[in-house]
Amino acid sequence: MLRWALFFFIVSIVAAAFGFTGIAAAAGGIARILFFIVVVLFLVFLVLGLLAGEALF
Numbered sequence: 520m521l522r523w524a525l526f527f528f529i530v531s532i533v534a535a536a537f538g539f540t541g542i543a544a545a546a547g548g549i550a551r552i553l554f555f556i557v558v559v560l561f562l563v564f565l566v567l568g569l570l571a572g573e574a575l576f
Contacts, residue, residue, distance in 0.1 A: 520553055520560075521554070521557045524557060526550075530546040
């Protein structure tokens with residue numbers, strides 16, 4: 520999913536360079552949403568991993 524966020528970020532940069540501001544804004548918004556989903560999933564799995572580690576010991 521992080522790869523998709525990077526892809527949309529690059530599309531946004533290229534579209535902005537060529538003057539397609541609408542496409543650049545849309546791709547940037549998608550990239551931002553995907554990035555925050557990745558961060559939230561990382562934090563959830565980090566907490567779950569810490570709780571599972573405590574349950575084992």
